[in-house]
Amino acid sequence: MKSRILFIITLFLIFNYNYSFSQEHETHTKNEKEHIVVEEIHQESHHEEGHHKKHAISAVMSHTHIKSGVKNDSGDNWIALPSFGLSYNYSINEKWAIGWHNDIIVEEFIVEDPNAHSENTLHKNSESEIEGIDRSHPIASAIVITYKPFKHVAFLVGGGMEFSEHENFALVRLGMEFPFHIPNDWEVFGVTAFDINIDAYNSFTFGIGIAKLF
Numbered sequence: 020m021k022s023r024i025l026f027i028i029t030l031f032l033i034f035n036y037n038y039s040f041s042q043e044h045e046t047h048t049k050n051e052k053e054h055i056v057v058e059e060i061h062q063e064s065h066h067e068e069g070h071h072k073k074h075a076i077s078a079v080m081s082h083t084h085i086k087s088g089v090k091n092d093s094g095d096n097w098i099a100l101p102s103f104g105l106s107y108n109y110s111i112n113e114k115w116a117i118g119w120h121n122d123i124i125v126e127e128f129i130v131e132d133p134n135a136h137s138e139n140t141l142h143k144n145s146e147s148e149i150e151g152i153d154r155s156h157p158i159a160s161a162i163v164i165t166y167k168p169f170k171h172v173a174f175l176v177g178g179g180m181e182f183s184e185h186e187n188f189a190l191v192r193l194g195m196e197f198p199f200h201i202p203n204d205w206e207v208f209g210v211t212a213f214d215i216n217i218d219a220y221n222s223f224t225f226g227i228g229i230a231k232l233f
Contacts, residue, residue, distance in 0.1 A: 071113065072204060072232035079104035079210060081122070081226025089129040089151040100124045102224060104210075108165065116165040120177070120192070122224065127155045130220040152219060157183040159214060161192045171197055181216055188216040194224075204232040 081102045088098030102125065108118030129151040161179030168174070175194035180187055194212035201207060212224045 071110070073110050075108045075110065075116075075118075075206070075230045075232050077104075077106045077108070077206075077208075077228050077230035079106070079122075079226045079228035081210070081224050083122075083124050084223045084225070085128070085130060085220055087131040087133075087220045089131055098128060100126050100128060102226070104226065104228065106163075108230075114167050116167070118163050118165065120159075120161050120163045120175075120179075122159045124154070124157050127153070129153055133220070134218065153185045154183050155185060157181050159190060159192075161190065163192060163194075165196070167198075171199060173198060175212065181214070181219075188219045190217065191215040198230075206230040206232060 081104060083100045083102045085098050085100070086096075088096050102122055104120065104122040106118055106120040108116045110116045132152050159179065159181045161177045163175050163177030166174045173196040175192065175196065177192045179190055179192070181190050192212055192214050194210060196208050196210045198206050198208040207227070207229050210224070210226050210228055214222045214224070216222070
């Protein structure tokens with residue numbers, strides 16, 4: 020009888036030891052897995068922060084639309100002209116950047132002069148008596164601040180000058196960009212901009228561009 024009781028007690032102790040060891044091992048394994056997951060999240064976050072690039076050079080193909088163009092001997096006509104852009108941006112952080120944006124319209128054209136009765140009239144159409152301003156491949160150069168509140172939306176505001184062989188004008192630029200990242204630190208984006216040329220004309224530009232981040 021005593022042998023049976025001793026045997027039962029021994030089995031109970033062995034079972035209890037194995038159960039406790041199994042529970043301890045399971046808890047330890049679970050803690051290790053949780054630690055690994057936390058480390059992976061931390062490394063991924065650190066990688067994303069380190070992946071942020073400070074510099075970007077971009078090229079844009081676009082069309083510039085002007086409402087006050089002089090065309091076919093009549094004024095106040097919309098004209099669409101091919102244009103190209105080349106820009107550099109420095110990213111201050113994930114949301115703010117500052118850049119130097121340059122655009123050129125690759126044609127010659129005439130726009131209606133808003134100061135038609137002033138002494139600054141540069142061109143006069145002899146047939147229709149439309150006074151206008153000659154523009155020959157004008158280059159717009161502006162310092163632009165970019166604010167990116169969302170991943171694929173950015174707002175632009177800046178100012179600079181538009182240069183042409185006939186006359187130069189100060190300008191104010193407002194715009195939006197819609198960037199999308201692609202592999203190997205490249206980015207494609209759509210862009211629209213509204214340029215206000217002081218004492219001259221206004222223009223809308225729509226284009227698509229590609230940028231290299233580094």
